[in-house]
Amino acid sequence: MELGADRLAELSGRPADKLTRRDVARALLTVPAIDALASLPEIRRGLLAAGNPLSAAFWRSAETTLHKISDGDATIGDVQGWLEATGTEPIAMIGLHIWSDQPERSELQEEMHARLVTYLEEQLAAGDVDPDRLADGDTGALRAYADLQERWMTSPLPDGRIPMHELLDEQDEEFLAEWDAADADALHALQTVLDQVGERRLPEAELRTACRALRAELNRGPGALLAAFCGSAAKNPPIDDAEFWLSVAVGVASPDGGLPDDPAEAGDFDATDIIGADDGQDLDDEETWDEEPDGVISALAAVSALDHYDWIAAISALVRGGPETPASAADLARYVSEYDPEDPVAPDADTEADVDEDGFGDFEDADFDAEGIAGLFEYVTLLWREIGAIDEDDRLTALGWWGLPEAMRRVWTPPA
Numbered sequence: 001m002e003l004g005a006d007r008l009a010e011l012s013g014r015p016a017d018k019l020t021r022r023d024v025a026r027a028l029l030t031v032p033a034i035d036a037l038a039s040l041p042e043i044r045r046g047l048l049a050a051g052n053p054l055s056a057a058f059w060r061s062a063e064t065t066l067h068k069i070s071d072g073d074a075t076i077g078d079v080q081g082w083l084e085a086t087g088t089e090p091i092a093m094i095g096l097h098i099w100s101d102q103p104e105r106s107e108l109q110e111e112m113h114a115r116l117v118t119y120l121e122e123q124l125a126a127g128d129v130d131p132d133r134l135a136d137g138d139t140g141a142l143r144a145y146a147d148l149q150e151r152w153m154t155s156p157l158p159d160g161r162i163p164m165h166e167l168l169d170e171q172d173e174e175f176l177a178e179w180d181a182a183d184a185d186a187l188h189a190l191q192t193v194l195d196q197v198g199e200r201r202l203p204e205a206e207l208r209t210a211c212r213a214l215r216a217e218l219n220r221g222p223g224a225l226l227a228a229f230c231g232s233a234a235k236n237p238p239i240d241d242a243e244f245w246l247s248v249a250v251g252v253a254s255p256d257g258g259l260p261d262d263p264a265e266a267g268d269f270d271a272t273d274i275i276g277a278d279d280g281q282d283l284d285d286e287e288t289w290d291e292e293p294d295g296v297i298s299a300l301a302a303v304s305a306l307d308h309y310d311w312i313a314a315i316s317a318l319v320r321g322g323p324e325t326p327a328s329a330a331d332l333a334r335y336v337s338e339y340d341p342e343d344p345v346a347p348d349a350d351t352e353a354d355v356d357e358d359g360f361g362d363f364e365d366a367d368f369d370a371e372g373i374a375g376l377f378e379y380v381t382l383l384w385r386e387i388g389a390i391d392e393d394d395r396l397t398a399l400g401w402w403g404l405p406e407a408m409r410r411v412w413t414p415p416a
Contacts, residue, residue: 003027003039005046016050020121021058021086021131028062029079033070037063057132061085084145087131088120091146094153097167108170112163119152180414186308187412189341193316194405200319202242206399210388211241214248217386226386228296229303231256245387245399249407252383253311255300299379306376308412313339314377315408323401328394329381333374 005016011030012023024043028036040063047053065082068074083089090113092099100109123129129148133141153164194200218227218234227234230251238244250256317335318325384390389400396404 003031003036004042005050008043008046016047017052019047019052020088020124021054022083022088022117024054024058025062025083025086025089028066033066037066037070040066055132057135058086061135085131085134085137087124087129087134087145088117090116090120091149094146094149095164097153097164097171106170106174108166112167115157115163116149116152120149123148182308183412183414186312187409189312190315190319190405190408190412193319197319197322200402200405202402203398206388206397207241207245210399211245214245214387225296225299226252226383228300229255229383245403246407246410248387249389249403250410252303252380252387253408254411255303302376302379306373306380309339309341310336310373310376311408311411312341315405318396319401319405321396323396323398325396325401326394327381327384327390327396327400329374329377330370331394332377332381333370336373337370 005019008019008024008027009016011027012019014023024047028039031039040059044053044059061082065074065078068078080092084091090099099105099113102110105113120129124131129145130138130141134145153167154162156162214226215237218224218237226248230248233244233247233251238247313336314332316339317332318327381390381394384400384404385392385394388397389404391397
């Protein structure tokens, strides 16, 4: 289907002599690229007759982009860049805000996007935006175009609203709602597993031994990393052993601490040293700790990168397997790979994974990043050993069998 100036005017809702480059570009993207290319001569003649010829730079960029699309060589970035070079298309990411695709925009996003387009049209008409320089990829023009939009986004509207603040607040609300829903789903899945497994007794003697060691070591060696994770539990440890242990275990999965006040208490943990390390580094040894806090930041970031799916997959396998279940970082990654939330049958957690020379087995999903997930869990297993949830052979203890699912239940239960 070929396009003409009249059809473009119909699509954009304004007459041919008022069409912008953005109007033309977006209309060209509504049809197959081969049809859009065939339509270019007719569109150019129609706009010329309407007294709106646009520019040679625009038509060159349109032809180049449409050819790349037709040949299958265009990326999303290529197309977005071409649209932005029209001078009235908002850039995809402004500060911390990313525009959703049009069908997925909220009412607020749609309003602010439309307001920004109108503002850019005013700046274009005033000569403050040079679309030909944008089309040619001029670095200065591109930077000025981005700065122009950032200023608008962070300036008050006539009604007092600041677009960036409004959009980020909405984004935060949506994220928190999605997170709460994921918490609820994970809690339900965990409870289903616990109902299947039945009673798990609290091992009193193991708990006392673990808590005695924890209280003594919480600010030394790997214990300092643990203190950075569990925050309030380290600063004001509960007197009751069960409550103390669970609050620390909660901190491992959902850190509420941060960097220690004394940088000398922070360990230099580097994921590149952990994954496939060949220097014999012992992360449990206090000598691996130095005065740089980078490692604590790496550890907090790594554990925060584990999502609900990763945690419920790992915990489900451990709960079903019971004490002595393999719980190394590679084992936990295997459980994530094998987990099927639609299938109540647990992965085989009672046996060791078949591993290759790098320490990772043949996972079922070829796209699954076994090494990456195991690298994130490496910090978790380090801290689980510290609290006695797994032993020195990376196997689940009776304390871990009782306590880890109870800790995760607290992580996913909304505050009263």
